[in-house]
Amino acid sequence: MTHYVDYIADQKRAPAIVAHRGAWHGAPENSLAAIERAIAVGANVVELDVRKSADGQLFIMHDATLLRVAGINRDAETFTMAELQAIALREDDGGEHRATTDQRIPTLKQALEIIRGRIFADLDLKDRGLFSEVAACARELNAAPYVDLKTRVMTREELNWVRAQDIGGVAFMAMSKFTSGTIHDTLALLSEIKPFMCEMRFDRLETVIEHREAFRDAGMALWMNTLNMEASGEWVDKTALVDPDRIWGRLIDAGVSVFQTDEPEALKAYLEARRA
Template sequence: MKYIDHIADPSRSCAIVAHRGAWHHAPENSLAAIENAIAGGYDIVEVDIRQSADGVLFILHDDTLERMAGIDRIPEEMPIAEITSLRLRMADGGREQPFTTQTVPTLEQVLETVRGRIFVDLDLKDLEMMGIVAAKVKEMGMADQVDLKARAGTPEALAWLARQKGIDGIPFMGQAFFRIGSAEETAKAVIAARPFMCEAKFDELETLAGQHERLRNAGISLWVNTLDPVSCCGLTDSAALADPDAIWGRMMAAGISVIQTDQPAALKAYIEARRA
């Protein structure tokens, strides 16, 4: 099934996005973490993309290699052979985590790993890479399995999108912040970008819920993050582990049908329990 068709399927359960892979038993953004996400039966895996000094796309979140590889260097200033030789620390890294046999993967390796197995959210650390990333995705015949994303909730964001070349044919996810007083204008701008999904932030969950029907009628599903550092209104993974009904259940009731989490196993168990 194509990514767009899966998200549009009205019969599906809330889709689970494994943030940087399922990384509790493997280094984040590693091939092993992606394999864990596939084995876990999650819908989507999110990975972070950067470009080496010699122009190769690779997977890493941070601006430096310190947290995950123990080297305080800027990866964009290094050749890909040096980057991909570095061993990654376990889980989310840091000095307390041991090194593993996993190394920094290239985007090409990731796309080959996921082919026909799981959908992929491509988080570009530099949006000016969008055309380059799109070209690689098309070259590998993976356009139906990934998404590209960028801001889409303002006229300025729409103008920027209009200038991007070569991204047609790849599912696009708009990103927007819904605030009381301007939520309708934000929804209008998002709809104009014609995404299949919207990664939404909000000042109150009710503000976003008020736009759900309008967006749904335009064929746009809602994606929200419960990641502790970037969640809205205290709707965090940590709170969800203590009271999933108050966090994940409340979000689903508001019309959110895609949740990105650092606790994909717990979210899956919760969704399955609701269906039982």
């Protein structure tokens, strides 16, 4: 398996599929089973959320509390790792109507053991202060070539913060918004750290289309979330399931080459049909 940065930089590759919190239709989100399922359905990247337990262990969990995924209304980070791993996760994306499973909350090390050499991982830190610690963990497990870390970069202060982190060997992805009035300033700022990819938002799709050459010259792939959330605007999975050309197709044509989705199987089927 090639290095994450080399894979993303390959101009001949198909658009990459990122399974949000793993492929959780059929496995608890952010579980080891969801990672295995992401691999099985053909996702290229799995997005995982990282937190730190009361006894200093890095673990995988999105929400601050365990209410949705396990029915426990208490902050996840107040538990020790042993306590967390005794808790059964609910099916799929949780909620009180979901049954419990045999899956437990994984440590970051357990997750990295699974992804190493099999799938890439986008590590979404709930506390960006964990950057250096997470990078060190990835290096320790020889998983650094397969993961990325990300945070917002829109100001000089945010750029300087990234520069101060010790993440050697781990790829960095910026999170930025591009608007017609600020895109040149934003690209100039990003050029100082040269992220291999950018998780982007934009004011209008035309802003992205009109600056495709600038993105290409920057050597920065474009990542788009089509998750069913307010920040995605009109670019959401629920619309893509009905009219994929309107969402995924238009974004691909605009130059987006990486998609984070809760519907990895549907996106894979669309990409295969588009190539046929």
